Amino acid sequence: MSVYYRYFKVLDAATTQAIESLVDQRNQYQQSIHEISKAVGASDTYFYDRAHGFAGFGFSETPDKTLWRKIKGGDIFYPKKSSKAGKALANRIEALSRPKSVHTALSTAGIETGPFGVLMDGLRCYSATVCGSQKKGWFAVIPWMDIDPRLLEEYRAERASGISGNGNYEHLLWTPPEEWVEVKKWEVERAIEGVEL
Structure with a gap:
């Protein structure tokens, strides 16, 4: 079979x-992430293909290592939760309602x-x-x-x-x-x- x-x-x-x-919810979610991207000076925004959740930001130059951690497998950065500013940014991102x-x-x-x-x-x-x-x-x-x-x-x-x-x-x-x-x-x-x- x-x-x-x-x-x-x-x-x-x-x-x-x-x-x-669901498409509208996803678009609103991604727009909110893009607004954060502009605010932090990122050059790219990455989302997971299937789940469409936020994966990280890309920068034209290596960002401040005290605020950002590099994700394995590429030049994608996520806010570092061990710093006060990074944790606040991560919480802001995670507070957004991720669509199904x-x-x-x-x-x-x-x-x-x-x-x-x-x-x-x-x-x-x-x-x-x-x-x-x-x-x-x-x-x-x-x-x-x-x-x-x-x-x-x-x-x-x-x-x-x-x-x-x-x-x-x-x-x-x-x-x-x-x-x-x-x-x-x-x-x-x-x-x-x-x-x-």
Whole structure:
């Protein structure tokens, strides 16, 4: 059973609103961090790719080592909490409300994106994701695998009687909202070309 992906155009109001709300929250968070960046004289601001949380600042020249600590693996600096000014700055950053991942909006459509994704194949975990934009539309990318329908029906009966639980089978019982339209991968790629989420 190999894993592949199904692609959907998200057209229901609840999921669309949830996605746009999370994108707006993330943008507000990043704008607040950029304002702090300007105030401290940083030349760059870095965020984690998946969680979108603050990772650190970049400077054109090495900053004051009493206020900043260098993060391993690059020229990224974070306020040093062992100094009074660094601790105050770190507290200011950490007090900002860090948004949830935009992918959590899929919970409105019945997909819970936990720490181990929605589907596992051996030691590999696969997550459902969101991509797109307000202008070109939102898409859900859902990992999937084909299994014998009899196994799913057996699992459904076992689950109903409280005997069994299986994350993969739970996910494979999911059905998309009726407003969603299944599309081809190339349609998603064409729609999101040049778009950063």
